[in-house]
Amino acid sequence: MKLGRVTGKVWATAKDPKLNGLTLYVMQPVDENDKFLGTELVVVDTVGSREGDLVYWVGGAEATFPFSDRQIPSDATIVGLVDRLDIVTDGTA
Amino acid sequence: MKLGRVTGKVWATAKDPKLNGLTLYVMQPVDENDKFLGTELVVVDTVGSREGDLVYWVGGAEATFPFSDRQIPSDATIVGLVDRLDIVTDGTA
Amino acid sequence: MKLGRVTGKVWATAKDPKLNGLTLYVMQPVDENDKFLGTELVVVDTVGSREGDLVYWVGGAEATFPFSDRQIPSDATIVGLVDRLDIVTDGTA
């Protein structure tokens, strides 16, 4: 999973019917220091996150696993809100 | 999902038979400010998008989920037209 | 899918038996202007392409969908020959 910061919302009327009823956010991937990385993604929310939240999300086929009852065409899904990050080692060997 | 802008059409006669009848577009990935990113992709359309439209699309195995009745060899599929993007926070913490 | 240009052939005797009988090419990913991008890939051909052809190809698990009768260990497969590309808009909004 990767870290991300929810930054906006997507409004779309014409879309795949399997996406109906799901909230779509614009999200920025971030690192552990909340530095923005790469490019915004459009993500499906599953945990009630809101704009501004720090979240972790899955990409790829795993992005569909929270929806066991249907095959959602999503490749990026928020699966948790981050309460706290403990960085124990900075990894420089 | 990622954002994209439809920029052209692909004409192909020799192709995998499972792709017959599907519209193939050239699409440019874009960010939330409509800035072009990376490289053009060839995408399958499922929502009636046209050249010039702002869309969001899925990559990977999820690109096949809109086609529940057959296994399409697609790794990039348009699943929605974007009506509006609300950017609530710019994410700089 | 992405665009590519077939540039060479791979000869291999020791290989996964599921790849027996399939043609393996060296292919260069290209953009819509035929500019070479990134790194050569080894791809499985399914449409009778030849060295020099402009093709589009799928990556990921979808690369196995043209082979419905067996699970091919391929993550890059040519699924169509490009006859023509019509670029309708250059996407600069």
Add this chain to the structure above:
Amino acid sequence: MKLGRVTGKVWATAKDPKLNGLTLYVMQPVDENDKFLGTELVVVDTVGSREGDLVYWVGGAEATFPFSDRQIPSDATIVGLVDRLDIVTDGTA
């Protein structure tokens, strides 16, 4: 698989229920010389690794294979602790 160094822990209360009971770490991808690469990931642990350990991990759908009894929404999972790396050739032909 790729190499990684466990650098921290993630605390999260609101998350996908399928992730309950699993340890989530912050991990830095590293190369064979333990040089840090790219961006930290949030990973699921399956082998009892701890902060500071050198591990190898799988990404993508394969990240769910250690959990045969349930579909975990994970796209990065630690599957082994590295005891030793023997670099036999530096690969320069």
Add this chain to the structure above:
Amino acid sequence: MKLGRVTGKVWATAKDPKLNGLTLYVMQPVDENDKFLGTELVVVDTVGSREGDLVYWVGGAEATFPFSDRQIPSDATIVGLVDRLDIVTDGTA
């Protein structure tokens, strides 16, 4: 598939039991001119390759297809040894 050069071996005692009995190598992705690219990977071998060999390998879920009898948590698997590469065109149109 991509090309790679086997450069070393991984020794690991604590690992996912599904990886028991499989040889794990350190491999460098290379291009068609044997130039090293990107970062070393940890790969599972299926064709009896050895340190120094030029191989081609699959990434993603397809990396598990050579193991039809079990779900291996591998995202990078060697599936062939390269005997010869014929580069017919350099692709510059």
